[in-house]
Amino acid sequence: MTLTQLECFVLVARLGSVTAAARALGVSEPAVSSTLGALRQHLGDPLLARGPTGMELTSAGRRLVPIASEMIHLGAEAQATVRQARGAAPELRILASSTIAEYVVPSLVDTFTKKNSASEATVGVATAAEMQAFLQERLADVALGPKLTGDGSVQLESQPVMRCSLQLLTSPRSRLAGARGLCATALTDVDWLVDPAGTDPSSPVFQLIGKLRVPDKRVLVLPSQTAALAAAADDDAGIAPAVTHLAAGEVRRNSVVPIDVAGFPLPMLWHVSTLASDRSSRTAWSFRRFLTTPTATQIMLQPSRGVSPGRFKPPVYVTLWN
């Protein structure tokens, strides 16, 4: 019985699927499957079995979850405690959607750690479901992205920190560029150029694609928002959904232009989420408060220039820090 096995188990239990857990951990599905298999054999119980709504816990599995979860948490705490005892800065583990991670997290972290010199940040990219699981397992301290609700058993606090909007952008020379009052159905037979956050089922972009019934082959996932915008700048390459103020620079330079579609720009909110204050780390809490300050708002409005396409090393999926 290793901590890795328990981590796998808990993640599968929380996310309801081996595949999702594998993606969250950034490994292949068989890796998780076999790790889970080892734990099953060791404990002599299937722990999880396929059910109509994903993997469902057996009676033994249900009792194991809280214990395993606590062990994992203590593992992280052990590391943090030793770090602190040695006088090192406490670490702040931040999760963000790929878009936010790309444009605003670096400068936010920069400013925060300068202000609050006693902390050291690591950043990972995750989907909303992963954020929720990781926060609940205390494998991350704070998440930036869509609103998280918690799953009832563990309370998450999610608070809006930025009001912004979504636009659809395309090349100024595209046939869509000049059109007025476009109908949504006209958008289903062009390529959609999205960043990794567009694959998160709870992201506005994903939901938009779903609502419009854009066929899968029309959705191209690029490694970053910057790359998506660069691709959209090519004539007739397709359309790129983007956060208005983050793409403002590209629009000003006229490399892309907004498409006029009813309902756009689509308003949206960025949220910051942590565990309830009494279970959250002091540093996480302090970072969260920082995000509501005007300084942080300024930073989020004036994004660091997106990393040039190809240079943006996609952290792709989060690695666990232990």
Add this chain to the structure above:
Amino acid sequence: MTLTQLECFVLVARLGSVTAAARALGVSEPAVSSTLGALRQHLGDPLLARGPTGMELTSAGRRLVPIASEMIHLGAEAQATVRQARGAAPELRILASSTIAEYVVPSLVDTFTKKNSASEATVGVATAAEMQAFLQERLADVALGPKLTGDGSVQLESQPVMRCSLQLLTSPRSRLAGARGLCATALTDVDWLVDPAGTDPSSPVFQLIGKLRVPDKRVLVLPSQTAALAAAADDDAGIAPAVTHLAAGEVRRNSVVPIDVAGFPLPMLWHVSTLASDRSSRTAWSFRRFLTTPTATQIMLQPSRGVSPGRFKPPVYVTLWN
């Protein structure tokens, strides 16, 4: 960071020495040393350093102990919980001094599990220091042997369950056999045939040997008390300290005879120890209560015949059950 590493660390911290921890775990000293080294490297702190009174915790190590201890405990609890959820009998992990393990534990366990069919026992041999460490780490549920005091931080409950005495036995044809009113100094130039419990610094036998200043080369550690008595039965092989009522059969058969030394038979007590009732498992508590019943006393007075020498597979040192 593995559970094994944490286990090593905690055990070294509790026992105050790498060597002692290695013995408790039944492995070589370098095994523990290097496992500890791996943890040190992983956490970037020495955790423990040599001090005048054994290994001493660094500040980081001091904070790590309770966390690591809790993780280990949760590991054991995870297994127990899953076992129980599957409907299996809860397990009872018993530690005993080698003498007690040899003569009375098997029948005690037999009777107890028959009475209390919902439990399954495993037995290990340990010294008093190991018993204390294992109980505190909840790596064992109950210990049978000398009185344990606890080390202040964790409270152990130790209760006498058997009043008995220690005799010195030798071959009826030995030159010591007939002597009357022997002086203790006469005993330092014969071989002492002791069982593994005689190597436990807190055992009466060990203390006796120390008080008499018997030279090390005069002390022969045999794999069991039965073996020691068999050896003592040889002419002039030496003397074997033994619990009076356990050796009664051998004495009745005249294969060995008691030596007449002032102060002998030396009274002694067997104790049963557990964690305080609120932290101890139900099964452990129930076993402990069982030991105070007349049934259990009867069993302890009428030992199962010692296993024949050589056939007694010495569990030597306890294995951790996880």
Add this chain to the structure above:
DNA sequence: GAGCCGAATAAGCGATCGGTTATCTGGGCG
């Protein structure tokens, strides 16, 4: 009944674990 999707299994690979014996090192102590 055929196809599909997600989990499980197979096979293989390199790194690490956990263990051994033998040796080195560094502090008390006679």
Add this chain to the structure above:
DNA sequence: CGCCCAGATAACCGATCGCTTATTCGGCTC
């Protein structure tokens, strides 16, 4: 001063871990 003891290190070995790709299995849907 040199011995001795206990911890650290070296060198080595086999088992397991953790991960991969490819394939098989089992339910569901059409």
